[in-house]
Amino acid sequence: MSRIWEEIKRAERQRSRATVADSGENLAPRARDRRKVLRYAYFVPVLVYGSDVDKQPFHEEAETIDANKIGCLLTLEGIVACGQRLFLINMRNQAEQECRVAHVGERAQGRARVGIEFLHPASYFWRG
Numbered sequence: 266m267s268r269i270w271e272e273i274k275r276a277e278r279q280r281s282r283a284t285v286a287d288s289g290e291n292l293a294p295r296a297r298d299r300r301k302v303l304r305y306a307y308f309v310p311v312l313v314y315g316s317d318v319d320k321q322p323f324h325e326e327a328e329t330i331d332a333n334k335i336g337c338l339l340t341l342e343g344i345v346a347c348g349q350r351l352f353l354i355n356m357r358n359q360a361e362q363e364c365r366v367a368h369v370g371e372r373a374q375g376r377a378r379v380g381i382e383f384l385h386p387a388s389y390f391w392r393g
Contacts, residue, residue: 303333304331304332304333304336304337304338305331305332305333306330306331307329307331307332307337307391308328308329308330309328309329309332309337309355309356309357309391310326310328310356310357311326311327311329311337311339311353311354311356312324312325312326312327312353312354312356313325313326313327313339313341313343313351313352313353314351314352314354315345315349315350315352316349317343317344317345318346318349323343325342325343326356327339327340327341330378332391334383334386334388334390334391335382335383336364336367336380336381336382336383337353337380337381338378338379338381339378339379339381340376340377340378340379341376341377341379342375342376344377345366345369345377345379346366346369347366347367347368347369348365348366349365349366350363350364350365351363351364351365351366352364353381353390355390355391355393357393358392360387360389360390360393362383362384362387362390363383363384363385364381364382364383364384365381365382365384366379366380366381366382367380367381367382368380
């Protein structure tokens with residue numbers, strides 16, 4: 266039994282070394298989807314608008330949960346899909362930014378946690 270256990274452990278070590286050395290193509294999806302930049306808790310009222318998954322125009326007021334210069338996390342009632350293009354307006358300074366949906370989490374209490382990525386980094390968007 267211990268020889269089998271040792272072989273399993275050896276195989277796991279080899280696999281983890283290969284994963285670290287890999288360029289990212291063979292990484293598990295969770296590892297590939299990690300954020301590029303840390304987000305910081307930042308509560309800002311925003312107006313989200315665009316088209317929903319049924320191509321119907323929508324707009325919704327929301328508040329960010331956290332943010333950084335390349336995007337934010339917020340909750341939405343509207344149904345959106347990964348890759349979908351949206352626009353955000355910072356209600357504090359009226360800055361507008363085109364973005365895309367990078368992640369849609371599970372729905373809870375009628376809302377989904379949605380990761381938003383700006384098409385172009387914009388640290389100015391959160392000022393004001």
